[in-house]
Amino acid sequence: MDIGIVFTALFVAFNCGILGVFLMLRKMAMVGDAISHSVLPGIVIAYLIAGTRASFPMLIGAAAMGLITTVLIEFLTKKARLQNDASIGISFTWLFAIGVILIAVFTKGGIDLDQECVLYGDIAYVNLDKIIVDGNLYLGPRAMWNQIPVFVLISVVILFGFRGWQITTFNPDYAASMGISVSRWHYLLMSMVSLVTVMAFEAVGAILVVGFMIIPPATAYLINSKLKMVIVLTLVFATLSVLLGYRLAIYFNGSIAGGMISVAGIIFFVIWCLQQMVKKLLVARSDENVGGWLVQENKIIR
Amino acid sequence: MKERKVAVEAHNITVAYDRQPVLWEVDFEMNEGNIIGIIGPNGSGKTTLIKTLMGVITPDSGYVEVFGAEINRVRDQIAYVPQRESVDWDFPASVYDVVMMGRFRKNNLFHRSNTNDRKIVRESIEKVGMTPYINRQIGQLSGGQQQRVFLARSLAQEADIYFMDEPFVGVDAATESAILELMTTMKNLGKTLIIVHHDLQTVSEYFDEVLLLNTRVIDYGPVNSVLTDDNLKAAYGGQLNVLTKVGDLLKKREFPIREKEFKKRSKS
Numbered sequence: 001m002d003i004g005i006v007f008t009a010l011f012v013a014f015n016c017g018i019l020g021v022f023l024m025l026r027k028m029a030m031v032g033d034a035i036s037h038s039v040l041p042g043i044v045i046a047y048l049i050a051g052t053r054a055s056f057p058m059l060i061g062a063a064a065m066g067l068i069t070t071v072l073i074e075f076l077t078k079k080a081r082l083q084n085d086a087s088i089g090i091s092f093t094w095l096f097a098i099g100v101i102l103i104a105v106f107t108k109g110g111i112d113l114d115q116e117c118v119l120y121g122d123i124a125y126v127n128l129d130k131i132i133v134d135g136n137l138y139l140g141p142r143a144m145w146n147q148i149p150v151f152v153l154i155s156v157v158i159l160f161g162f163r164g165w166q167i168t169t170f171n172p173d174y175a176a177s178m179g180i181s182v183s184r185w186h187y188l189l190m191s192m193v194s195l196v197t198v199m200a201f202e203a204v205g206a207i208l209v210v211g212f213m214i215i216p217p218a219t220a221y222l223i224n225s226k227l228k229m230v231i232v233l234t235l236v237f238a239t240l241s242v243l244l245g246y247r248l249a250i251y252f253n254g255s256i257a258g259g260m261i262s263v264a265g266i267i268f269f270v271i272w273c274l275q276q277m278v279k280k281l282l283v284a285r286s287d288e289n290v291g292g293w294l295v296q297e298n299k300i301i302r
Numbered sequence: 303m304k305e306r307k308v309a310v311e312a313h314n315i316t317v318a319y320d321r322q323p324v325l326w327e328v329d330f331e332m333n334e335g336n337i338i339g340i341i342g343p344n345g346s347g348k349t350t351l352i353k354t355l356m357g358v359i360t361p362d363s364g365y366v367e368v369f370g371a372e373i374n375r376v377r378d379q380i381a382y383v384p385q386r387e388s389v390d391w392d393f394p395a396s397v398y399d400v401v402m403m404g405r406f407r408k409n410n411l412f413h414r415s416n417t418n419d420r421k422i423v424r425e426s427i428e429k430v431g432m433t434p435y436i437n438r439q440i441g442q443l444s445g446g447q448q449q450r451v452f453l454a455r456s457l458a459q460e461a462d463i464y465f466m467d468e469p470f471v472g473v474d475a476a477t478e479s480a481i482l483e484l485m486t487t488m489k490n491l492g493k494t495l496i497i498v499h500h501d502l503q504t505v506s507e508y509f510d511e512v513l514l515l516n517t518r519v520i521d522y523g524p525v526n527s528v529l530t531d532d533n534l535k536a537a538y539g540g541q542l543n544v545l546t547k548v549g550d551l552l553k554k555r556e557f558p559i560r561e562k563e564f565k566k567r568s569k570s
């Protein structure tokens with residue numbers, strides 16, 4: 001087992017999964033996907049200003065563009081009164097198009113930059129960029145060491161601000177009536193989403209980021225107990241997907257990212273089927289005793 | 303009788319969405335210790351008005367004062383029961399979790415709940431009769447039970463003014479009488495209740511005063527002086543269906559009847 005790849009994937013999965021829980025509950029599950037595309041002009045501009053393909057300036061450019069995307073989505077939803085999904089669609093396709101044009105205009109002079117190389121990394125190659133100290137002490141891939149501080153940051157922000165996340169996600173108007181600044185919490189979440197998306201995209205590629213942002217949270221949400229449990233279960237399903245997905249990929253000699261997301265999807269369907277069976281049992285029992293529990297669609301109604 | 307303070311005052315409030323005014327020069331003072339209904343047809347700006355009173359929406363012009371102070375200085379004295387449909391009840395939270403939100407404050411979000419908070423939360427849940435469901439996920443409750451959860455959460459805020467948005471919509475008879483009982487108890491404790499409502503049939507039963515709203519304030523005062531033919535025509539305009547019902551209602555005002563009985567009677 002390649003420890004470097006597995007641990008990089010684990011931290012990417014944790015970061016994406018935790019934030020994904022809140023995106024899903026705020027009906028913004030596709031925002032990660034949107035941001036991952038709309039950062040392109042930011043990356044190009046950062047490249048033009050800094051003149052290198054070093055990742056730090058690009059990261060800054062991308063993260064800034066991630067925030068601009070969020071602001072644009074908010075603007076279109078609130079001021080232009082578009083549906084939220086339409087606002088997301090407009091924002092990212094438009095910004096992505098600008099990025100493509102920028103590249104076309106500025107690569108005439110032979111600059112080496114295209115969206116493939118900046119946007120779509122592949123987890124199989126994370127070991128190409130290792131951190132080695134003293135010439136021989138191998139500390140693991142750089143992508144992993146990029147994700148770990150982000151993981152610490154997210155954990156601290158989510159843990160300490162837990163009540164804030166809970167109330168501004170469930171009932172923003174109510175939070176506002178207490179004088180809590182709902183938009184400040186919103187932008188804090190979106191900053192973290194931008195950061196994680198951009199960093200992970202560069203290192204491990206699109207499928208892993210978007211997949212881990214949506215599938216493990218959705219699976220945990222099926223079980224639907226308490227918010228803390230949804231987060232814990234998300235971490236559990238993310239871990240299972242990474243470990244089993246890696247095995248699967250090695251066994252079939254296939255794509256690692258593909259294996260991990262396939263397993264995540266399989267876990268989702270297994271859990272869903274189990275849940276349906278439990279519901280059937282409950283219905284059967286309520287038929288026996290009238291006045292007991294009645295199960296309708298997703299809800300159990302007294 | 304002791305002198306009454308002004309609880310909520312609005313002066314010249316105008317709110318517009320896309321330049322379309324939803325509230326126009328709304329101006330009133332509400333005294334504390336009353337149960338006040340805000341009545342008006344759908345889309346007349348009732349929800350917008352109470353959100354503006356609580357400082358959730360900033361008015362385009364005019365200002366609001368609560369107990370004579372700017373709203374941000376008296377946030378702890380107001381509680382809010384939002385419209386039930388305004389939230390996603392599939393949110394992963396139990397009854398206890400939601401009621402605990404009533405103990406959150408702007409400056410305690412980074413703390414954990416203390417013993418006092420937990421005690422108040424349990425008591426509030428008990429007051430609305432939801433203790434048997436305390437650990438249940440909120441999506442698995444009936445409409446009436448969900449409304450009680452919101453009520454319990456507002457009780458946990460231990461406020462002086464309660465803003466409630468359509469608390470009687472879609473609730474069962476048991477919940478309705480539970481809410482009414484709570485309203486009486488709270489009034490006796492000197493609390494002020496400002497309740498958005500749109501069922502004209504029950505207005506005179508529930509409220510001491512009503513504010514009749516349709517973008518502008520049509521009238522505000524004791525129930526009997528506000529619910530006149532002219533005022534209701536001004537508020538509900540050409541909604542004939544409503545007007546005939548109201549006509550009947552006015553005739554029978556001394557014997558208020560529920561909508562269900564009303565329908566039954568008109569059929570036979």
Ligand SMILES: Nc1ncnc2c1ncn2[C@@H]1O[C@H](COP(=O)(O)OP(=O)(O)O)[C@@H](O)[C@H]1O
Pocket residue numbers: 319324342343344345346347348349350351
């Ligand atoms: N966020 C919003 N953006 C634009 N228009 C809105 C918004 N909220 C409410 N409105 C409009 O304002 C009017 C009043 O709404 P509301 O205060 O909810 O009325 P009520 O509660 O009396 O039914 C309606 O016409 C509604 O469509």
Ligand SMILES: [Mg+2]
Pocket residue numbers: 348349350385467
């Ligand atoms: Mg309303």
